[in-house]
Amino acid sequence: MLKKYAFFKSLFFSLLLLIVANSCGICQSTMLQNIYGRSYTNLNGRWNYIIDPYEVGFYDYRHIPYDISVSGKGGFYDDRKLKDKGELIEYNFDLSPNMKIPGDWNSQAEKLSLYEGTVWLRQKFNAAPQKDKKYFLYFGAVNYEAHVYLNGKKLGVHKGGFTPFQFEVTGKLNFGENFVVVKADNTRHADEIPTVNTDWWNYGGITRDVLLAEVPATFIEDYQIQLAKNNLKLIEGFVQLSGTQKSQSITISIPEAGIKQTVTTDTAGRAAINIPVKKMSYWTPENPKLYHVEIIGATDKISDKIGFRTIETKGQDILLNGKSIFLRGISMHDENPLIPGRLRGQGDMRMLLQWAKELNCNYVRLAHYPHSEEMVRLADEMGLLVWAEVPVYWTISWENAATYNNAEKQLSDLIIRDKNRSSVIVWSVGNETPLSDPRFVFMSKLVAKARSLDDTRLVAAALEVHSNGNTMIVNDPLGEKLDLVSFNEYVGWYWSNTKDMLNYKFDIKFNKPVVVTEFGADALGGFHSDDETRWSEEYQELLYKNQFTMLSAIEGLRGMTPWILVDFRSPRRVHPYYQDFWNRKGLISETGKKKKAFYTLSSFYDQIKLKY
């Protein structure tokens, strides 16, 4: 009898968990466009945290989640005060250590450097909610799975370590003190995006801003204001309202471009935008002109800084505002090499992008996942074109529908967030994914999704090459669906060496612009030897020179993003002397030292500039 009872009880709770987990997934509201243009309270700062490797703050001793357990008590999210001395509470945020948020936990506590699991984070804050306003709790990113609670009540769950999410908390805020608790879990899983094997550090936690946004009851939720596809004379897009007063007159004003147009939103709160362009200074890396744009309605208004440019391909050419361009790029991770950890703010970001400018770049590949909105806004301001990417990386679970939905959600959130950023010219749907039919279906659906959300930008992926003797062949069937032929090749490092690499050549099966997404070699900054000795700066320098010779033979070569601007941390790189958990392919070391190859690439790009 007892056995039967136990079986039905665990079945009941598992079903209940499934319902709660799924319903929580829909607790997230659609994303507020341009969060930084809103009125918000910044919840960044020092958050108390509790390391919980066995998730005792989430499950009772029968492994039933407290979220749905009968008692409903015991989870670390209710941050209860001791009601009477008889109560047993085995945790206490006030007495726990704290860490800086935004910030990964790995770089803030020695014991968390390699930690993979759950950490609970709590912040207290004051609020004065107004009756005629709506409130949203916004997270720039939490890696990887976040369960979010406000004042002891669950708001919902989010998965994905690099895209923003938010929960509407209207009517859930106390007038006075509130507290938010996040259960962040960076455990890797085979069916997630990314999967278990990556070549970067698995930084966990609340790595980007946490904001409490306040908007009018009917507000401007989303908008797109960009040049129409391949049309320098037309601004196209939409405005989307949310709330009860859906039909409104909305004025789009771009004073410096002599533009002021009024549209009327329909009963769904949406209006299309079609504005002829009379005079405009088009955005380019050399002239990154951003216009002050205002969107004004009866109940809400918001302003943004937007650049206007077109990007297209024509045969093997890439045209920016109708003019041929060569993408003088470099790849980079979202990591500060000098103080290892996720980029912490504009100072970090500006440092990396300034190094790219010093390298004579007009383009950066923000690998292998969405970087922060501020990073992309800085690229707008500093004049660097951007390849944006989702972490569909290596050996994904191609036949798992939930994995695909996760990938599509991350791609959609990236495009929704950055669709007004002139610097972004490429949506990349993945990196080095091994060929198979299920992978082709999965990636093709992502390409179609990207195009359905935004037909004004290029869609690409870092493909794999395969070799036949000394010939590197690029014939990945996915290439047919992409605007660029982009691939990673490590001739001279993983294949061959500096002595023999010039015997290699490329056989590219597509008549499209070629933008090589990766090549490079490890070099330990400051280690010098002859140019056939691996790990030396001289080896890396000669490899770059040979790569330029080899790649320049490709007729359709229109760009490259060598791997990589700075050394970065990776658990895969364990050589005790040369690596020590660092991938050393950076052109700059983790001490900020520019290696010899930095200058080799910089002068190569100087030569390229003369030709375009």
Ligand code: GCU
């Ligand atoms: C791959 C991969 C990178 C990795 C690099 C390397 O191409 O895309 O993420 O860091 O090679 O091996 O250094």
